[in-house]
Structures are given as structure tokens and as C-alpha cells.
Amino acid sequence: MPPNIEELKKNRDVNGLISTIKNHKTGAEELIVFNAIEALIKIGKNALNPLIQALDKDNEGKINFYLGEAISTILINYLLFDYVQSPSSLLVEFPNPMGYIKIPITSREKQELILVGLVAHNKYLEILDPHELPGFYEFWTFRLGILHQMLADYQDKIENLKLAIKCFETCARVGNPMFKAEKIEERKSRILMEVSVIYFDLSQLEDKIKNIEKAIEASKKSLEHLDLNKTHHIEQYVQIQLNLGHYYWQLANIGNLQDTTLINHAINANENALEHNPNSKMALYNIGVMHTQIGNLDEAIYFLEKHLDNMPQNKNGWLLLGSVYAKKLDYHKAIYAYEKFTELDPDSEKVWGFLRDLWRELGTWPKVLECIKNLVRINPKNSDNWNDMGLTFSKMNQIEESMRAYRKAVQMDPKNYRAWVGLAYCHGERLEYEKDVECCEKALKIAPNYVKALYNIGLAKIKIGSLTGDIEFFKSANFYCKKLIQIDPRHVDGWLNFGVSYGGINDLQNANKCFQKAVELDHQRIESWFNLGLSYEQLENLQQALRCYDEILKIDPFSAGAWYDKSIILKRFGKIDEANYCYLRALELDPHIED
Known part of the structure; x- marks a missing residue:
């Protein structure tokens, strides 16, 4: 009559369960052994110690053999490959003569089961003569390696991985005569492939270069045992080449060296795989x-x-x-x-950012806006996304929408100085120059050297000065323009504003120098030539003024303004016919030029 496992488990009868394991070993009785093992696991760690002691006293190896067989069936054949993981437990299923058994097993219980399995395997291998029973020896050594590999997930990772390698390398060297000759070679190849994988795992823990090189060596040895004339070897060959390519690639990138020779080895390995699986x-x-x-x-x-x-x-x-x-x-x-x-992934900020930048390069602002709207959808609290939206609306001349976006940006992050300057720009477009100045001042409190803020506030103060005639605004603008060009001496617009601010305080010589600098920095900038020409007129240097207008006409022969200003200078020189020609040319290009 079979023992009542549930009763033994309920009574926490450890000795009774161990006795059950000893006395029920083969065939249909494996189910009893499995259930007894499960009961011991559920009783807890203290129940496993007597079991290990019983294994130690088993000098003939019988208990170790059958217990090891049972544990291997649970752990290796099924738990290693087919398990369902949840936060609290693993579900193990394994076949037996009476159907499937389901064992809910926690991670801790699995670890304890592995430890018992290791004891059983080691004890059995101690009394197993590899010369008399090489097939059994190889088979049990192989399973011992797998147990060490599994235990590495729980403790002494490096040590257990090295022990697994030792077991597998022994198997590859010994071979298993229980298999046919061609199967022996295939098995050796698979084992060496596993060795390469473990070496690579070790490389993430210690001696990176050394262990990857060993992984490469093991992969190459693994290939030696395959015969590509055998169709069933090709799949394994392809996988080994893929592994080999990965190892070479990882080795090539250690320390960001990007060794081209090793990368080419990696490419070759993948091409070898591709040759047999296009x-x-x-x-x-x-x-x-x-x-x-x-x-x-x-x-x-x-x-x-x-x-x-x-x-x-x-x-x-x-x-x-x-x-x-x-x-x-x-x-x-x-x-x-x-x-x-x-x-495939509509919520990637990174990729929407890439798309935004590409559409921006192409100047396709509606598409830029579409990308930014997705960025805002994904991360509505990101101030920079709202700032980008404001900038894009301004590029599309939708100033009201732009202002709303910039306000949202500074609401999300009051220290977003770029958004404050964007908002300032919008106020400037609405001719609200005082509010323009206020926003720039907020930006400069956060980032005192932000060039765009310095430029905007200088320009806004020039506008106010021009509208009010108050020289103090030009003086203030001059201060900000001077600071701007100290930070960025090649800022053409900065030099232009600097010159205009000097003009506003009637310092015509310094204004002229600023415009000369602007022309020097960008010889094709028509606005700079116009300012310089006007400056020379104010200084009564008409010859230089005429040269400026001629330079404009070299750049743009259809500039009505340049023809008109040139006509005025020529008239002052008394060259009436030439002046009339230029004047008529200006009217031809712009009939309303004198309006």
C-alpha cells in the first residue's frame, strides 16, 4: 500500500518522507518520489538537512542515483525551460507514468532543491567509475554542470559558472558512447556552444577580454564537431556563428575602441551564418x-x-x-x-524628436508641429516641448498660438529662459515692446549671458526709443548690445543694433564703426550695407555712401532702395543724368518707393 504523502507532510514527518524516497525508486513509483520531494521542500529548509545526511551515508549511491534522477527531471528537463514566473512562485510541470504533476515552487524552494540535487549528483559521481561507465559518467557530469549553472542565479555566481564550465568541458572531452558516433560529435558541439555562452556570461563579471576570448575559442571548437553535409547540423552551425559574431563585436567595442579588424571578424561570422540561412x-x-x-x-x-x-x-x-x-x-x-x-511604438520621445529635427531641416513646419504635438502628448509637463511648439507656431506666423505655447512652457518651468525670450519675441511682433522687455529681463535674471535675450531686449529698447524719442532707451539698448558682442563678437545683428543704438544717442562715428564691422562679418548682408551707407551720408562722406549702394546693387541688381539712395547721392554730386537714370530705375522696380 503506497504511503500517504499528504499525511506525512501534514505531520512534518521528515524521516517518513526520507524513508519513502529510499524505498520507492523506479517506474511508476517515481510519482511517489516526486511527491515526497515536494513535501520535503514545502516543509522547509530544516527538512532538507536530514535528506542531505541520508545522501552522505548512501555509500552505494542508490539513493543518490534515484533522488538525483528525480531532481534532475524536475529541475533540468522542465524547470530550466518551461516555467511560468510570477512575483511569488514558479510553476513546475513534469511528466510521469501517471500524467502531469504541477508543483508551485517558490524561488527559495527552487534554490534548496538545486542544492540537494548537487549533493546527490556529486555523491553519485564519486562512486561512478568513468572508465567502466563512461556514458553514465558523462551524462551525470553534464547534469551537474546544468545544476551549477542554475545555482549561479542564486549564489556564488562566478564560482558556479566556472564549475559548470569545468563539467561541460569534461563532457566534451570524454564524449558519451551511449550515443551513436555522429550524435556524440553533435552533442560535443552543443556542449561547447554552451561553454562559450557561459564564458561570455563570466566576461560580464570579471576578466572581460580574457573570458570573451575563451568564448570565441570554445565556439570555434564547437564548429569543429559539425558536419555541414548533415542537414540537421546546419541550424546549430548558424547559431554558433551568430554567437561568434556577437563575441567578436563585444570584444571590438571594449572601452569604445571600435576595433575595425574585430568588427570585420564579427561581420564574417554573421555572413557565414547567412550563407547557410539566407x-x-x-x-x-x-x-x-x-x-x-x-x-x-x-x-x-x-x-x-x-x-x-x-x-x-x-x-x-x-x-x-x-x-x-x-x-x-x-x-x-x-x-x-x-x-x-x-x-510600432507611438510613444517614443526620442524618435519623435528625430522626426521633428528632420522636418525642421526641411523647413516643413506643419510636420514639425505634428511631431511636437506628439511629444507634448507623451510628456505634457516637459517645458522644452512647449517651447518648441511656441517656436514652431512663430515660424508659421501664428503668433497667438505661439504665445499660448510659450506661456505653457514657463508655467511648467518658470526658469525656462528660452521660453521667456520666445514669449518676448511674440510681444515684439504685436508691438508690445514694454512686455517684450519684461520677458527678456526675466530671461536674463536666469541666464545673464543668454545672447538671444540680450539681442531681443536691445532691439525692443531701440523700438521704444524710436517711438518715444527718449534717448535713455537708446542708452539702455547700447548697454545690452555691447554686452552681446562681448560674448559673441561675430553676431552680425548684434553689431547692427549696436550701431543703431549709437545713432540714437548721436554718436555717429561709433555707429559707423559698428556697421563697418557688420559688413566685414557678412559681406552679402544687404541690411548692413544700407546702414553703413546711411551712416556715411550722416557723416557727409558721400563717396563712401555711394560705394555702399553700389555694393548692394552687385548683390541685388533689383534693389529699388539702393537705386533710389544712389540717385540722391548722384544728384548731390551734380550728376543729374545718372541720378535720373537711377531714380527711374527705382520707380520701375517699386512705383511706391516715395510713399
Whole structure:
């Protein structure tokens, strides 16, 4: 009559459960062993110690063999591969002669089960002669390696991974004569592939370069055991080459060195995989990534597009393809790729930002606005997004909408000085120059050297001075313009405003010097030549003034203003015919020039 496991468990009868494990070992009785093990696990850690002691006294290895077999069935065959994880437990399912057993097992209980399994396997291997039973020895050593690999998730990670490697390398060296010859080689290859994976895991913990090099070596040895004339070896060959490519690539990028030789080795490994599986999504993607890294942009595009033909749901593939096209300045194709990304992931701030910048480069402001609206949707409290929206509306001459966006930006972050200057600009466009000045002053309290704020406040004060005739505004504007060009001596508009502010306080010589500097910085800037010409007229240097208007006409022969101003100078020189010609030319270009 089978023992009542539930009764033993309820009574916490550890000895009774251990006795059950000893006496029920094979065939249909495995179910009893499994249930007894589960009961011991549920009783808790104290129940496992007597079990380990019983294993230690099992000099013939019988208990260890059957217990190890049972634990391996639970842990290796099923828990390692097929489990459902929740915050509190793992669900283990494994077959037995009577159907499926479900064991809800916590992470702690799993760890304890692994420890018992290790004891059972080690004890059995101690009495197992590898020369008499090499097949059993290899098989149990292999399972011992897996247990160490599993235990590494819980404790002594480095030590257990190294022990797993030791077990697997022994298996690869010994082989298992219980298999057919071709299966032995295939098994060795698989084991060495696993060794390479563990070495790579170790590289993330210690001796990065050394362990990746060992992973590469193990992968190469793994390939030696495969015969590509056998169809069933090809899948494994492809996976090993993919692994090998990954290891080379990781090695190439240690310390951001980007070793081109190693990256080319990585590309070659992936191409080897591709040769035997032309539609390998991973190989196509990897090669695209690697060509991108070393600047082979056309090759990168070829492989990434081929990858995306096979795997259009890979958003990272679209992201990378977009970045490659952007590097090639092929903005429309970059936009297409990024938009494909947003179809898969509509909530990526980064990619909407890329799209915004590309549309901005193309000057397509409605599309820029569309991107910014998505950024605001994703992160409505981001002040910079609202600032971008304000800037975009201003580019579209929608000043009211722009003001609303800028106000939202400073509401979200009162220290967003860029948004304060944007709001100042809007007030300036509405001829609200006092409010323009107020906003700039707020920006300058936050960022005293912000050039745009210095420029805006200088310009606003010049406007107020021009409207009121109050020289104090020109003096104040002069202060801000001077500070601006000290920070940015190549700011053409800064020099122009500086000159105008000097003109407002009747310092014509300094005004002229400022306009000369503006012309020197940008010889094609017509506005600078007009200001300089007017300045020379005020200084009664008519010859130089005439030269300025001639320079404008070289840049733009259709400038009505330049023809008109030139006619005035020529008239003062007494050159009436030439003056009349210039005057008529000005009227021809702009009939309302004297209005």
C-alpha cells in the first residue's frame, strides 16, 4: 500500500518522507518520489538537512542515483525551460507514468532543491567509475554542470559558472558512447556552444577580454564537431556563428575602441551564418548594425532593408535605418524609417524628436508641429516641448498660438529662459515692446549671458526709443548690445543694433564703426550695407555712401532702395543724368518707393 504523502507532510514527518524516497525508486513509483520531494521542500529548509545526511551515508549511491534522477527531471528537463514566473512562485510541470504533476515552487524552494540535487549528483559521481561507465559518467557530469549553472542565479555566481564550465568541458572531452558516433560529435558541439555562452556570461563579471576570448575559442571548437553535409547540423552551425559574431563585436567595442579588424571578424561570422540561412533575421540585422558602426552606410542600408523585409515589426531596425539615412543626409528616407518606428511604438520621445529635427531641416513646419504635438502628448509637463511648439507656431506666423505655447512652457518651468525670450519675441511682433522687455529681463535674471535675450531686449529698447524719442532707451539698448558682442563678437545683428543704438544717442562715428564691422562679418548682408551707407551720408562722406549702394546693387541688381539712395547721392554730386537714370530705375522696380 503506497504511503500517504499528504499525511506525512501534514505531520512534518521528515524521516517518513526520507524513508519513502529510499524505498520507492523506479517506474511508476517515481510519482511517489516526486511527491515526497515536494513535501520535503514545502516543509522547509530544516527538512532538507536530514535528506542531505541520508545522501552522505548512501555509500552505494542508490539513493543518490534515484533522488538525483528525480531532481534532475524536475529541475533540468522542465524547470530550466518551461516555467511560468510570477512575483511569488514558479510553476513546475513534469511528466510521469501517471500524467502531469504541477508543483508551485517558490524561488527559495527552487534554490534548496538545486542544492540537494548537487549533493546527490556529486555523491553519485564519486562512486561512478568513468572508465567502466563512461556514458553514465558523462551524462551525470553534464547534469551537474546544468545544476551549477542554475545555482549561479542564486549564489556564488562566478564560482558556479566556472564549475559548470569545468563539467561541460569534461563532457566534451570524454564524449558519451551511449550515443551513436555522429550524435556524440553533435552533442560535443552543443556542449561547447554552451561553454562559450557561459564564458561570455563570466566576461560580464570579471576578466572581460580574457573570458570573451575563451568564448570565441570554445565556439570555434564547437564548429569543429559539425558536419555541414548533415542537414540537421546546419541550424546549430548558424547559431554558433551568430554567437561568434556577437563575441567578436563585444570584444571590438571594449572601452569604445571600435576595433575595425574585430568588427570585420564579427561581420564574417554573421555572413557565414547567412550563407547557410539566407533569411536569418538576426544575421541580416547584425551585419547592418556592424556596417553602420564602421561607416559602411550603403552596406548597412542593404542589410537593414533586407532584414526589415523579413521582420518589419523590428522597431529598432527602423530606428537604425533612419539614423543611417540621416547620416547620408537623405532626410525623406530617414523620415520614412522613423515613421515606421512610430507606427510600432507611438510613444517614443526620442524618435519623435528625430522626426521633428528632420522636418525642421526641411523647413516643413506643419510636420514639425505634428511631431511636437506628439511629444507634448507623451510628456505634457516637459517645458522644452512647449517651447518648441511656441517656436514652431512663430515660424508659421501664428503668433497667438505661439504665445499660448510659450506661456505653457514657463508655467511648467518658470526658469525656462528660452521660453521667456520666445514669449518676448511674440510681444515684439504685436508691438508690445514694454512686455517684450519684461520677458527678456526675466530671461536674463536666469541666464545673464543668454545672447538671444540680450539681442531681443536691445532691439525692443531701440523700438521704444524710436517711438518715444527718449534717448535713455537708446542708452539702455547700447548697454545690452555691447554686452552681446562681448560674448559673441561675430553676431552680425548684434553689431547692427549696436550701431543703431549709437545713432540714437548721436554718436555717429561709433555707429559707423559698428556697421563697418557688420559688413566685414557678412559681406552679402544687404541690411548692413544700407546702414553703413546711411551712416556715411550722416557723416557727409558721400563717396563712401555711394560705394555702399553700389555694393548692394552687385548683390541685388533689383534693389529699388539702393537705386533710389544712389540717385540722391548722384544728384548731390551734380550728376543729374545718372541720378535720373537711377531714380527711374527705382520707380520701375517699386512705383511706391516715395510713399
